[in-house]
Amino acid sequence: MIQSIRIKKLIVEGDYYKRTFPFTLGLNIISGDSYSGKSLILKLIDYCLGDKEKINLNVQKELGQFCDHVFLELVIMGNTYTLRRDLKQNTTKIHIYYTDSQQLSSFIPKIVDYKDLSRFILDILEIPEFKRIKNKAHDTTKTTESISFRDMLRFVYINQHELGTKNFLNSENSFVKPKNKPTFQLLHKLINPDLDALIQQIVDNENKIKLLEREIESLNQYLKERDAEDQLLLLTELNNISDKINRKKSEKKKLLQQISDKKSENNKLYNEVKLEVINQARELSNMEELRRSIQFSLSSKRNLLNDYNKELEEMVATKEAFFHYKYDHHEHHCPLCDSMIKMNLPAESQESINQAISQLNKKISTLVSSIQQNESALNEANSYIKKVKGRKDIYDVAFKEFSENFETPFLAEIEVLNSFISSFQNNENLIKEFVRVHKKIEEKNNEISSAEKTLERLRAQEQGLRVEGKVEENVLEFLNKEYRALLKKFNFSTDPLVDYINTDSYMPYYHDASVFDHESGGLVMCIQIAYLGAILKLKIDQPELNHPGLLMFDTVSKYLGINSDVTDDERLDPQSYRAIYSFLIELQDNVQIIIVDNTPPEIASEFIKYEFYRNDLKGFINMDLNEKMKSLE
Incomplete structure (x- = not known):
């Protein structure tokens, strides 16, 4: 299993409602009726991963009625984290717990602004900060902007408004489009930070380690002053007190029952x-x-x-x-x-x-x-x-x-x-x-360990590592080969001279025309899937690359033809549709894939994880699966 990031659970919760959506390794399909909340699963995952847009509760009325918070449990580089983001208040803040969703009460969360989550995740992935030079708006001078984890997510999560459209990779946004090329380079380690930026990162990491050490020292002093340095002793005492509380509550319950009987x-x-x-x-x-x-x-x-x-x-x-x-x-x-x-x-x-x-x-x-x-x-x-x-x-x-x-x-x-x-x-x-203070000390020690690894890597890069031209050639050679093979699998003829990934923009071309120039929705979707599929296959072949090893698609079937005689260029014939799922099934042995689709083909039926219905609260919000009601039964 090649995996940098894996989604384990999505949890939505309110005062009287809770539902957990676990996800397995490999292929996870969410199917069912239109307007039943299928796409909301991917939107909420994206929301927890730092999307700047709030969830519109005027549109998602049932979510707003029953839920106040959303939790995302995920594994990054082998370590488990849980992210919490509120839906109604303080929506710009994300709570980070260094544990799974079952143990949140024992941990003090790290609270960051949604804009800062990107840097946090990149640090865990050990991906150095990369800044590209750009012109200032309405000015002849230049400035820099960072390539963030949110930029990388454009190559991971393709929503239904981008899939099969010219807005692929959000390219219709003039501020975002120029960042797609350096993001591609960052995903495939085709760039290194320049020396000045590298030195600044070294200084920042050294300062970060010193700050964390001072914070740990303060926390240890706090525990020492309260004679609470032995965590094992504290846990033993906690269990004893818990037993005492339970016994006294049991005695009280018996007395209250006697009172009730007398009344x-x-x-x-x-x-x-x-x-x-x-x-x-x-x-x-x-x-x-x-x-x-x-x-x-x-x-x-x-x-x-x-x-x-x-x-x-x-x-x-x-x-x-x-x-x-x-x-x-x-x-x-x-x-x-x-x-x-x-x-x-x-x-x-x-x-x-x-x-x-x-x-x-x-x-x-x-x-x-x-x-x-x-x-x-x-x-x-x-x-x-x-x-x-x-x-x-x-x-x-x-x-x-x-x-x-x-x-x-x-x-x-x-x-x-x-x-x-x-x-x-x-x-x-x-x-x-x-x-909790002991846990916080452990978290900060882990952060120091991660920062020291990053510092070691940065110092090695400082010695003069450069990406050779041969590395880029090998990457593009592999991607082109897989890209054309997938197009062929999807029933499109290919020619190496006119079907390729462009060396200047790193964007896919078919018949010498960019993916952004083609008009057929079905063809454009196949080009996009072939392109992203080739990138994932390279990740499988070279696990050290920066790609998260995760893929999320929303509504592949919108370009599905009714039968094999369909001639509408905008639609995809069923053979191509089945071929796409055949490829995703092959791919799922090595990466995690989450797909939203109305009616996936029969070959994918065993991978349907959730099936939503539009009426009677049987979709994303399903009162039959309310975990808070079950806990009261």
């Missing part, structure tokens, strides 16, 4: 009293709310009555002033000519005041009557509340007697058990924290 003896009467207590409390609350409403209304009306009385007093005073004031007994002069003016009090003024006083008296009379009604209603409410409180007090006493009768005999025992359990759990959590 059931008088359960009917107990429930009746409890229900009456609730009803009396509800009725009392309603009446008190009514009383507050009446009191508020009464207060408002009394304030208004005071205002009316003040206004009435002012009007009566005004009327009396008019009666005593004699307009015609006073001299009045014109402000312009100072001549004498005779003044008479208009009769309508006194009439208006009398009318206003009469209306105000009516309002006061009506308001006094309303206040009397409110006062009467308030007295009735107070009387009724007093009666309800009396009834409630009786039922409260009865309910208290029932409760004490049920709970008291075992209450002290339960409190003691809870105290023991809480104390044991606190000790357990503390020891678990110490164990």
Whole structure:
């Protein structure tokens, strides 16, 4: 088995749902109905491996409804890692656990931004960083950009929008397309970093080792200060505490069962009293709310009555002033000519005041009557509340007697058990924290070991390793031979003069035309599969190459012809379709392949790993396979 990276499990999980998708070595096929979630498996694998695009939960509604996290357990260069990425919050962060998915609780994860996952994986694969020179946007100066693990994944995962299209290797993206050639070179070790970059990598690795050593020293000091340096002793103590917790929980469970049995003896009467207590409390609350409403209304009306009385007093005073004031007994002069003016009090003024006083008296009379009604209603409410409180007090006493009768005999025992359990759990959590620190030290020691290997390799390269022209010739010779052989296997005639992998771009050509120039979807797909298949066969022949040894295709059957008489150039005849699967079956003895396809041919039926259906939650989300429900059964 030639394998740099292998997918072991994809796990999706929410508060009430969990499903695990294990994958075997070799060929894994996900088949079934359209729109049943088949492609989502590959998207989530890609998401965990650092795809910048969030999963659109408006489209993947069932995933968003049931799941919050996705986990990817994988083996890289023989070591197991689990990656966790959230689906709804903090989606830019990836949690890295140096263990399988069954032991996550014992490990403290390394948390990285999704952009930094690439460097982490390349370090494990012992692939040096390679930067290509590029022109700056809107500038004549130059800059550099790194070839990342995400660039390598374009040669591993071909989604359904790229397979059989001109967007193969995301070539329609003008920022990505120039990186395909150096990525091909990196996959096949046809390039080495220049001396300056190499020296910088050596310095970076030396600094990384020193930093890790300081971190380990700090962690060891933390354990020393807490007398927790012996991990074996901690694990033994952890097992003992776990046994104690289980015993105390078992005792508590028995007591609770005894309480439950005792309650059931008088359960009917107990429930009746409890229900009456609730009803009396509800009725009392309603009446008190009514009383507050009446009191508020009464207060408002009394304030208004005071205002009316003040206004009435002012009007009566005004009327009396008019009666005593004699307009015609006073001299009045014109402000312009100072001549004498005779003044008479208009009769309508006194009439208006009398009318206003009469209306105000009516309002006061009506308001006094309303206040009397409110006062009467308030007295009735107070009387009724007093009666309800009396009834409630009786039922409260009865309910208290029932409760004490049920709970008291075992209450002290339960409190003691809870105290023991809480104390044991606190000790357990503390020891678990110490164990996690020990695991973190082991992880950092592994990182140091990996960095030292990388440093050793970089120093060897520093001595002047160069890729000779003969190496590139041998690589292209092998790839061309396998590329044409696969096209022939897929029922396409070949000629070495016009069917080849271009030495400048390293892209496949058929009949002297690039894969990006052909129009037939079926032909383009076969060229792509033949090209990637040849690369994988070279990986099998030369395991030391940088290719991850993994292949993922999405929906090969979209270019399948209905029968052998189909003449539509866009479609692929069934013989070619079966030939593709025949090749994948041959290839699966040495690499891992994950294929999404609606209806794979009969020859591939034994490799169908999952079959999804569109309706009744029988697809990617399948409630019959909910592991959290099974754990509760």
